[in-house]
Amino acid sequence: MTPPSEIDDRLTRFLSDQLDGVGARVVGLNRIGVGRSRDNWVFDLVTDRKGTEHREPLILRSDPDGGLVDTDRNVEFALLGMLENSDLPTPGARWLDADGRWLGRPSLIMQRCPGDCDYRVLSDSQRTITQRRALAESFCELLAQVHSTDWQALGLSAVLDGSGQLGAPAELDAWEKVLRQNQLEPLPELDFAIAGLRASAPEPARTVLVHADFKPGNILLDGDRITALLDWELAHLGDPLEDLGWVTQPLRRGEHLIDGAWDADDLIAHYEGATGFEVDRTSLRWWQAFSTFKTAVMQVSGLRSFLDGRSDEPFRPTRRVLSTLLDFVVKEDLR
CATH class of the missing domain: 3.90.1200.10 (Aminoglycoside phosphotransferase (APH), C-terminal lobe)
Structure with missing residues (x-):
């Protein structure tokens, strides 16, 4: 399992690159459990623009080493982007590391919506x-x-x-x-x-x-x-x-x-x-x-x-x- 400190470092570098040099901080990184096909990490992205701090709740979904089924982050990311134009309640897609070059494994970052999951x-x-x-x-x-x-x-x-x-x-x-x-x-x-x-x-x-x-x-x-x-x-x-x-x-x-x-x-x-x-x-x-x-x-x-x-x-x-x-x-x- 990749240690949180390494995930934090990778995320910070990746997001700073995506934001064209705008300072990015990853705050509150926490692994919320392993889905049976994805690793999920929640965090807040904090940026400072012209002296004003902005905070955005996000979630990182990465391919695990193994799981119940293999799927494609490119497809999921593109689909979420398209569904933002529908009336369905879906999280917005933010960034994609399709080949895992930045984050170690194919990953997508999406908005973190309020609420909790309870399958029972x-x-x-x-x-x-x-x-x-x-x-x-x-x-x-x-x-x-x-x-x-x-x-x-x-x-x-x-x-x-x-x-x-x-x-x-x-x-x-x-x-x-x-x-x-x-x-x-x-x-x-x-x-x-x-x-x-x-x-x-x-x-x-x-x-x-x-x-x-x-x-x-x-x-x-x-x-x-x-x-x-x-x-x-x-x-x-x-x-x-x-x-x-x-x-x-x-x-x-x-x-x-x-x-x-x-x-x-x-x-x-x-x-x-x-x-x-x-x-x-x-x-x-x-x-x-x-x-x-x-x-x-x-x-x-x-x-x-x-x-x-x-x-x-x-x-x-x-x-x-x-x-x-x-x-x-x-x-x-x-x-």
Whole structure:
């Protein structure tokens, strides 16, 4: 792990260069934890312009030595810049060190928005059921807003691949590629799932901006107010049911649903009301199965990273993940 003093020195030099010689100080540098794919450091940038001190809260996101999935800082940075022209609550992109020449590893610096992340906020016993249900509805409305974003007007296809095949077959191919690059042993359960998923892949409902990792843990809350949707590293153009499958799959139930107050049917109905689009339940079940497959592939990638000495957490496909996936393929007859 790079020591904070070195990060501080690198940041100061990089920001001074980007600011054309304006004196830059890094204040309050603090590592806020390792996302499963990025290292995150918060700090304030302090500059002095004509005797007036300016302070800007920022966050540094750097590629770790290893994680669950590899993504591209160039794409994430460009996307955040374009989304500043939308109504979505996203942090502004400030600077990019694409090749890590300054900061040691590919990194981006973005605005730090107010609020906190809590991936278990919908099960927070300090909130009433009514408050938690209201939050769940606001999360669902935010997802609907993502899918309603006019990606063509924003020119997102220049950053997110808008050509060629989109939707279920393309995503299955992409994640099978990640699996094959990282697996260390035979995984017949995943081979069986791939065959079933490929044979039953649905046609896309429509093409939208897909977040691909939508969850409370990627949403900043200031009280009950959403201030930002974070972690756009997996975003792409695709089928909106991909995100809906992710948030309604059984493995993520504790994050997105509330027992007795907000189940998957409630979420889907609220989404339909917010978007005006009817959700095809058969296609949605395919995407729920795909989401469990994607979870398993991330764990395979994480295990490879650990064994290569690039991360310190030994992920591996759990029996719960594999059995949930096989239940989908067999019970839903995805063959």
